[in-house]
Amino acid sequence: MNIYMLKKEIKYLLKNPIFYLGIIIVICTLVLTLKPYLNLYENVREENSKIVYGDEGIISGYIPTEINEQRKQVFNRIYESLIEDFDVSEEEATDALNKIKKMHTQEEIAEYLHENYGISERGVDNVFESYMEKHATKKEMQEYLRETFSKSTFPESFSFKYIDYLGISLIYLSIITFVLIFMRDMKKDIFSLLHTKPISGVSYIMTKLLAGLIPICVFALIMTGIFDGIANMVAPKYGSEMELVSIWVKLALFILPNIFMIGVFFIFITVIFKSILPTIPMLLVYATYSNMGKITESGYKYIPNPLSIVVRFPNDLGNNYIPTWTIINQSILIILAICLLGISIKLWKRRRII
């Protein structure tokens, strides 16, 4: 690695206004997406207003409905639907209702209604989903948050959301950063000239990689420090204890390996095509692949893809979890990145002219 070149690259990068445009994009994304989690009482309903059910999420003031309440609402809806949409008599509908009230699982109910009245199982699932959450009052929200954050702290739950959005927005910053680092070197005359200089392939590629990674990592560390501070300041408002470490652990496990992979992937594609242009759509494809879930029987669901450069944490605030295989995926990602780095160095040595 060439320290002089590294310093010069970082200096050029910091002088370029487009790099700051990338930083502004990340800051705006984080502020806009995370701000609602810092004021969860903003969208709660008035104390005496009508209860509304839905699946809008905690930032819209919705909290999970209690099982008994959800079942009661679902049964009422099914009863009305049987009479109005399926022309079932009131007696028969009451009889069906009494039968399904005795059933314990959603699957049993769906199967019974499908077999006897032709209601689609997906339709029954949708009815259950539409009563999954209810619009809470401030008091209900306070109770829910106190209960949720007695099991895990608010900063810990918030860190899932923070890492989620930081991972996505850093892809854009990484693309911009590495484009700025490589754009001078990929000109026809400069590319050939660089190969005549007494600088080894390892030194060149490692310097370029570090010149991109260092500013991104420093920026990610600063942002994490700021959001960790904010989350801990807000925690007492939700009846939660303070917790400083978890966000940093997640940053180390789920962000840094991904940035490393993005950087290496960028270099790899750039060296293959001897141009930066193809790398931009390729990274978009990779990011789309990483962010994609799968269509299952119960509908679209986020399932992490192997070698993905984005780690998402399903569910709403307080119920997030780390998907299975994620840690193994991150380990394989690092190993693959090291392999791609080795190949990129070899390719750089071999490709002397554009």
Place this chain on the structure above:
Amino acid sequence: MKCNFKISLPLYKLLYSMVFMFVMALIRPTVTPIEILTVIEPNLCFLAIVFVADIYYCEFRENRINVFYLFPDRLKYKAVVQRFLIDFVYLVLLDLIFYWIYILFQNSNLFTKEIISIYGYSILMCFMTVLFFASLSVTMVNFFQNMWFGLVISLAVWFVFNTKVKEYLPTVLNIFAYKITPEINGGITPYFFNRALYMVVGIVMLIMNYLLVKRSPMRKVKEGKK
């Protein structure tokens, strides 16, 4: 023409555009045929921005601009338009082919009566939106005589139309807008008026390039000052 063909469609461009569309078709799950439009159109527009960005800028990058600048203005503009049209036709061809590849890769639910009419929509939509984004990209790059500045601006416009920011725009200004039609086309139908409007803007920008290629290269002026 042959020379412009080689410049605007080098092998690496063909390769990465194919890989881009192919992988996108593999990884993006869809349930209804109309969803294919919502995947192909924006992604093809993204590809168009990157794909056509250097059709004139390559003269700067390859250090040929000093000779190219000596050509008559009419010939310079003709070369740019020819290169643009070659890339544009290629991108529309990608849409024509990858629509079916998409259908083949996804589940069999997509084989419905509607796929032919949606194919027609797909061609028409991509013709209009790709023309706008490709023209925007070329114009921005030529205006700034800096490929990365032009690309960043064009991609920023694309991101505006593909993020929540578009919700703040009136429907007529949203290039990727759809209207809700519960009875037909699986629930949504594209708005063609917006796309046609942007296509006209794209054609105007392409014509404006006549003025942009007439300008002397900025880099030459800077070097002269030094």
